[in-house]
Amino acid sequence: MQLIPCPWCGPREEAEFHYGGQAHVAYPEDPAALTDEQWAQYVFFRENPSGPFAERWSHHAGCRRWFNAVRDTRTHDLLAVYRVGEPMPEVTA
Amino acid sequence: MTVSPLAAWRDRLAALAPVLDVAEVPFRSQLTVRVSDPDALAAAGSALGVPFPSAACTFTSGTGPFGDAEVLWLGPDEFLVTASPGLQVTIEEVLRGALGTAGGSVVDTSAQRTTVVLQGPLVRQVLAHGCSVDLHPSSAPVGTCVQTLLARTGIVLQVTGEDRCTILVRSSFAEYFAAWLADACTEYLAVA
Known part of the structure; x- marks a missing residue:
């Protein structure tokens, strides 16, 4: 089974983690001002790249912290992991 | 009278003694x-x-x-x-x-988990049957404490000695953990 390197606990089995979707989706500054279409865009629309993708993961069976990871969607390789609040590192796929 | 989560398993866990000394330390x-x-x-x-x-x-x-x-x-x-x-x-x-x-x-959170102390030269080997964390002394020295999955149930594992570990397991999963432990020890019991 694939090991995922938790930024707090180190490499752990994939079964200990939960997937949280695309990272760095900012909450709208003034949600009330959005049109229905813009709101739907924020709530439902996510990128679907072929290649490196910044995602949120939760180490739910370990330290129970959310963190971000850059995963190559073609190979399932985790190229980088970083803690919430840290900038996305440069990666080369 | 308060009954500890593994009270019913005391004899069956004691029977693992040739391989592992297993003792519940309840109500910590x-x-x-x-x-x-x-x-x-x-x-x-x-x-x-x-x-x-x-x-x-x-x-x-x-x-x-x-x-x-x-x-x-x-x-x-x-x-x-x-x-x-x-x-x-x-x-x-x-x-x-x-x-x-x-x-x-x-x-x-005292009622959440019960404590089980495992001791014996095979303790790391037996736990490795269901735990993906590397328990070799070089990567899990004495003083290590990890939350992880053991046979799909969440545990807190403390390495308290070269051949001694303390497991904290949810009270409601304690009997499952005991049953898994008894099963994991079976192959060593046969040759002990």
Whole structure:
């Protein structure tokens, strides 16, 4: 089974983690001002790249912290992991 | 009368003795402490007589006003304090006082988990049957404390000696854990 390197606990089995979707989706500054279409865009629309993708993961069976990871969607390789609040590192796929 | 989660398993666990000495240590005082302020952490550590662990995936132990106590790292701002049974209310009040106005929480979680002590030269080998964390002494030295999955159930695993581990398992999963442990020991019992 694939090991995922938790930024707090180190490499752990994939079964200990939960997937949280695309990272760095900012909450709208003034949600009330959005049109229905813009709101739907924020709530439902996510990128679907072929290649490196910044995602949120939760180490739910370990330290129970959310963190971000850059995963190559073609190979399932985790190229980088970083803690919430840290900038996305440069990666080369 | 209060019955410990593994009371019904005492004899069956004792029968594993040629391979592993298994003993439940029920009703330990356990408190979940959430605090990130370093000064408050130091104050809580001195109130308890045991410094809080500064490194991830480790635990500290010592003797203080509440006797032997341990502090387990569960997350970057989350710790589990364990001590002898019956002290949870007193420790809760003392730790709350130590945290002061720093912001944080102390919650009595004694009923959440039961404690099982495993001892024997094969302890790491038996646990490796269901645990993906590397338990070799070079990567899990004495003082290691990890939350992980053992045979799909969540546990806190403390490495307390070269061939001794302490497992904290949810009370409702304790019988499952005991059954899994008995099964994992079977192949060693046959040759013991």
